[in-house]
Amino acid sequence: MSKIAFLGAGNMAAAIAEGLLAKNPTAQADLVCFSGSGKTAAALAAKTGIKQAHSLDELLTGADTLIVAFKPQHLAAADPRLADLTAGRLVVSVLAGKRIATLTKTFPRARNLVRTMPNTPSQIGAGITGWCVRDPLTAADHAIVETILSALGQAVEVAEPQMDALTAVSGSGPAYVFEFAAALRDAGVAAGLPPETSQKLAVETLLGAARLLARKNIEPETLRNQVTSPNGTTFAGLQRMAAGNFRGLIQETVLAAKARSEELSKDS
Numbered sequence: 554m555s556k557i558a559f560l561g562a563g564n565m566a567a568a569i570a571e572g573l574l575a576k577n578p579t580a581q582a583d584l585v586c587f588s589g590s591g592k593t594a595a596a597l598a599a600k601t602g603i604k605q606a607h608s609l610d611e612l613l614t615g616a617d618t619l620i621v622a623f624k625p626q627h628l629a630a631a632d633p634r635l636a637d638l639t640a641g642r643l644v645v646s647v648l649a650g651k652r653i654a655t656l657t658k659t660f661p662r663a664r665n666l667v668r669t670m671p672n673t674p675s676q677i678g679a680g681i682t683g684w685c686v687r688d689p690l691t692a693a694d695h696a697i698v699e700t701i702l703s704a705l706g707q708a709v710e711v712a713e714p715q716m717d718a719l720t721a722v723s724g725s726g727p728a729y730v731f732e733f734a735a736a737l738r739d740a741g742v743a744a745g746l747p748p749e750t751s752q753k754l755a756v757e758t759l760l761g762a763a764r765l766l767a768r769k770n771i772e773p774e775t776l777r778n779q780v781t782s783p784n785g786t787t788f789a790g791l792q793r794m795a796a797g798n799f800r801g802l803i804q805e806t807v808l809a810a811k812a813r814s815e816e817l818s819k820d821s
């Protein structure tokens with residue numbers, strides 16, 4: 554693996570570094586991190602055995618790829634020397650909402666720029682990351698991007714104009730699922746179950762159903778129909794969901810999140 558540098562060493566950098574090391578434990582020597590205060594970089598280095606750089610020059614010396622993993626608001630005040638220091642290097646950003654045009658201002662001579670949108674399950678290697686790219690990737694750079702993003706789970710390439718919709722589905726999606734889990738738990742309590750039992754039933758039902766869906770790799774409607782007997786209990790519940798326009802509500806939810814993503818990334 555060619556040398557990968559992390560600018561920012563918080564949760565997302567840790568998830569990528571740990572994912573890379575889980576697949577390739579000998580990669581420690583190829584990973585280096587730097588953070589503003591040095592505190593999180595020191596912690597990540599201590600936890601994983603990767604190197605901590607104490608300056609941007611040290612971070613980028615010999616690095617082929619830079620993963621930009623600080624907060625989106627740090628970009629505007631980023632050290633202007635990054636323009637020269639990243640010349641000829643592949644830059645991969647995980648900054649939510651920062652467009653390629655904006656990233657180009659800080660990294661104008663990068664050999665290519667990849668904008669990504671991971672989601673929170675990436676912290677356990679079960680994420681799905683959307684990504685788009687400034688220029689078509691060479692085969693070698695495609696392999697680097699795949700290696701990095703597979704450390705977080707699965708990945709899907711989209712055109713940049715689709716990033717707001719992707720953010721609304723997979724970026725915000727885990728929160729919708731957490732809300733659904735809470736609603737199912739509360740409904741179970743209302744139906745007479747003890748809270749702890751209801752929470753366990755809700756969580757394990759979501760998990761099991763999601764795993765079954767992923768394993769079968771078929772339309773969710775097919776699996777839904779398989780568990781729905783005519784005029785049975787599931788049918789009664791689904792009828793109520795349809796009467797409450799559940800699908801319409803989810804569509805409005807995603808469109809609202811997409812609209813907010815567009816607003817937030819308008820000038821960034």
Ligand SMILES: NC(=O)c1ccc[n+]([C@@H]2O[C@H](COP(=O)([O-])OP(=O)(O)OC[C@H]3O[C@@H](n4cnc5c(N)ncnc54)[C@H](OP(=O)(O)O)[C@@H]3O)[C@@H](O)[C@H]2O)c1
Pocket residue numbers: 560561562563564565566587588589590591592593594622623624625627631647648649670671672673674
């Ligand atoms: N967490 C997620 O699930 C998730 C999902 C999608 C996208 N993202 C994106 O991932 C990025 C990082 O999120 P996070 O959750 O990892 O944040 P985090 O845990 O708060 O980490 C932020 C990091 O930035 C460092 N930093 C601050 N100022 C810096 C500077 N001037 N130069 C270099 N490093 C600096 C901090 O280091 P010190 O404190 O040591 O200075 C820290 O290591 C964000 O842009 C976010 O949009 C995260």
